[in-house]
Amino acid sequence: xxxxxxxxxxxxxxxxxxxxxxxxxxxxxxxxxxxxxxxxxxxxxxxxxxxxxxxxxxxxxxxxxxxxxxxxxxxxxxxxxxxxxxxxxxxxxxxxxxxxxxxxxxxxxxxxxxxxxxxxxxxxxxxxxxxxxxxxxxxxxxxxxxxxxxxxxxxxxxxxxxxxxxxxxxxxxxxxxxxxxxxxxxxxxxxxxxxxxxxxxxxxxxxxxxxxxxxxxxxxxxxxxxxxxxxxxxxxxxxxxxxxxxxxxxxxxxxxxxxxxxxxxxxxxxxxxxxxxxxxxxxxx
Amino acid sequence: xxxxxxxxxxxxxxxxxxxxxxxxxxxxxxxxxxxxxxxxxxxxxxxxxxxxxxxxxxxxxxxxxxxxxxxxxxxxxxxxxxxxxxxxxxxxxxxxxxxxxxxxxxxxxxxxxxxxxxxxxxxxxxxxxxxxxxxxxxxxxxxxxxxxxxxxxxxxxxxxxxxxxxxxxxxxxxxxxxxxxxxxxxxxxxxxxxxxxxxxxxxxxxxxxxxxxxxxxxxxxxxxxxxxxxxxxxxxxxxxxxxxxxxxxxxxxxxxxxxxxxxxxxxxxxxxxxxxxxxxxxxxx
Numbered sequence: 001x002x003x004x005x006x007x008x009x010x011x012x013x014x015x016x017x018x019x020x021x022x023x024x025x026x027x028x029x030x031x032x033x034x035x036x037x038x039x040x041x042x043x044x045x046x047x048x049x050x051x052x053x054x055x056x057x058x059x060x061x062x063x064x065x066x067x068x069x070x071x072x073x074x075x076x077x078x079x080x081x082x083x084x085x086x087x088x089x090x091x092x093x094x095x096x097x098x099x100x101x102x103x104x105x106x107x108x109x110x111x112x113x114x115x116x117x118x119x120x121x122x123x124x125x126x127x128x129x130x131x132x133x134x135x136x137x138x139x140x141x142x143x144x145x146x147x148x149x150x151x152x153x154x155x156x157x158x159x160x161x162x163x164x165x166x167x168x169x170x171x172x173x174x175x176x177x178x179x180x181x182x183x184x185x186x187x188x189x190x191x192x193x194x195x196x197x198x199x200x201x202x203x204x205x206x207x208x209x210x211x212x213x214x215x216x217x218x219x220x221x222x223x224x225x226x227x228x229x230x231x232x233x234x235x236x237x238x239x240x241x242x243x244x245x246x247x248x249x250x251x252x253x254x255x256x257x258x259x260x261x262x263x264x265x266x267x268x269x270x271x272x273x274x275x276x277x278x279x280x281x282x283x284x285x
Numbered sequence: 286x287x288x289x290x291x292x293x294x295x296x297x298x299x300x301x302x303x304x305x306x307x308x309x310x311x312x313x314x315x316x317x318x319x320x321x322x323x324x325x326x327x328x329x330x331x332x333x334x335x336x337x338x339x340x341x342x343x344x345x346x347x348x349x350x351x352x353x354x355x356x357x358x359x360x361x362x363x364x365x366x367x368x369x370x371x372x373x374x375x376x377x378x379x380x381x382x383x384x385x386x387x388x389x390x391x392x393x394x395x396x397x398x399x400x401x402x403x404x405x406x407x408x409x410x411x412x413x414x415x416x417x418x419x420x421x422x423x424x425x426x427x428x429x430x431x432x433x434x435x436x437x438x439x440x441x442x443x444x445x446x447x448x449x450x451x452x453x454x455x456x457x458x459x460x461x462x463x464x465x466x467x468x469x470x471x472x473x474x475x476x477x478x479x480x481x482x483x484x485x486x487x488x489x490x491x492x493x494x495x496x497x498x499x500x501x502x503x504x505x506x507x508x509x510x511x512x513x514x515x516x517x518x519x520x521x522x523x524x525x526x527x528x529x530x531x532x533x534x535x536x537x538x539x540x541x542x543x544x545x546x547x548x549x550x551x552x553x554x555x556x557x558x559x560x561x562x563x564x565x566x567x568x569x570x
Contacts, residue, residue, distance in 0.1 A: 008295070008297055008304055010293070010295060010304060010306060012293055012306070012308070016330060017307060017308040017328060017329040017330030017331060018305070018306065018307050018308070018330070018331065018513065019293055019295060019304070019305065019306030019307070019308075020303070020304065020305065020306075020518075021295060021297070021303065021304030021305075021306065022302060022303050022304070023297070023302040023303070023304075043302060044302040045301060045302030045303070045485075046302060046303065061484075062484065062517075198511075199346075199347065199511070199513060200330075224511070226484070226509070226511060226517070226518065226519035227518075228303065228484060228517040228518055228519065232347075232511070232513040232518055233305075233511065233512075233513055233517055233518010233519055234511035234513065234518055234519070260562075261562050262561075262562050262563045263561045263562055263563065264561075264562065265561070265562045265565070267559040267560070268559055268561050268562070270556070270559070271555075271556035271557075271559040272556075274552040274553055274555070274556040275552070276547075276548045276549075276550070276553050277545075277546050277547050277548055277549065277550045277553070278547045278548065280550070
């Protein structure tokens with residue numbers, strides 16, 4: 001199944017009219033799960049590449065940007081994040097970042113597709129190094145149903161680390177889902193969700209923020225960051241807080257964090273809160 | 286020469302093992318100048334696309350990011366930028382941003398290839414709208430030779446808006462060129478240069494900063510920003526100052542700027558000064 005002569009693997013993004021590609025040396029693995037087709041490619045410069053139903057999910061080289069930004073800003077914004085739920089995130093990279101925070105007592109990852117995690121364990125073992133942490137729980141279940149059934153007011157942070165809002169992940173971007181989330185959160189709890197590219201999905205972001213507010217979240221905030229393997233190379237996450245505004249974060253905690261990161265630091269966090277002019281206009285901030 | 290059925294135009298970056306593409310509807314124009322082949326393509330979502338010797342230079346939709354970041358941070362860092370030299374920049378987009386600053390009395394753009402400007406006038410007229418400003422001067426000449434001959438201590442800001450450091454632009458990335466620049470600058474004067482992608486060109490950045498310091502610049506600083514049409518979608522510019530450190534910028538001026546921007550604002554400027562963890566480590570900051 002593997003070739004030796006490098007060739008180029010492209011993903012064409014129909015919505016944005018742009019494409020991203022990597023030079024690959026061959027396909028290492030492929031599995032058709034109950035939900036989707038998962039492929040693993042080897043690249044010349046980006047390590048391993050995971051593709052789900054033709055959509056590039058992550059590479060060994062650049063996933064640190066996304067995983068750090070999905071975990072650390074929300075955890076340093078919450079005053080005392082003890083119980084964390086990750087919806088999606090089957091590659092386990094977000095879970096690993098979450099468990100770097102010592103105050104987290106329990107983190108459950110709920111991905112519908114066990115095969116994603118099995119492939120990650122095999123081809124991205126560094127992302128799975130905290131899977132056996134006693135605070136970690138891995139469930140393979142429908143995240144929408146899971147959030148509906150979580151006991152009310154028991155969660156501090158919800159991280160929605162999903163694929164694009166089409167197919168299995170579509171139901172993670174609407175008001176009904178956010179109502180489940182807000183119910184599950186304690187007061188002051190925070191939801192963070194990957195929110196696509198500021199340059200080509202500003203409409204989606206506005207809709208997402210609108211649905212979050214309509215569901216009852218008190219405040220929303222979108223943080224952009226670079227992510228080469230996703231459309232335009234510029235991505236974002238959106239935070240929504242229950243009960244109070246999203247003013248500031250635990251700067252002293254971020255400054256003196258006890259773990260290593262490659263992108264995130266206290267200044268990067270502060271910088272990510274800044275809205276470029278066109279976003280400020282779009283959101284009416 | 287034009288087609289109607291959309292197809293995909295890809296640029297494969299050999300150095301980084303990654304690729305960027307756009308959906309195009311046809312080639313609108315092509316000219317082989319004395320120096321390089323310039324192509325103009327029409328895209329479905331990104332307006333016009335300019336390609337030089339196979340390298341994507343800009344699109345109508347995303348060039349504002351690059352042009353704003355090449356002009357405004359340096360001009361709001363200099364205390365009183367009156368005389369500006371742009372080396373390269375033949376599409377005139379940087380010149381347009383520079384001339385938004387009222388204190389600029391003279392801005393000369395020195396691009397070796399007149400055909401780039403002729404193509405920009407035709408296909409990116411919005412970028413050329415300040416070409417007839419009485420403060421603007423357009424020269425079509427070798428930027429390296431030009432900088433050698435500038436009268437000593439007469440320039441406030443030099444903007445090196447060039448192609449990659451291969452081919453015609455190679456001589457714009459070495460110590461000899463920086464020596465010419467520092468000679469031309471007044472004390473406190475600032476050079477800014479596009480410095481490629483933080484993710485795949487950190488070695489080039491380090492070399493560039495080293496050459497700048499060796500040439501006599503007192504301080505250097507690299508500012509990252511998103512730029513979808515360049516490798517990884519994440520780009521940067523590097524500032525170097527003659528005679529004094531690069532501490533701070535004219536925040537009040539940036540806050541009350543009299544012109545519109547789409548990416549840049551005072552907070553974006555502050556955020557761009559932040560170094561992600563891996564850059565901090567690479568530069569030993």
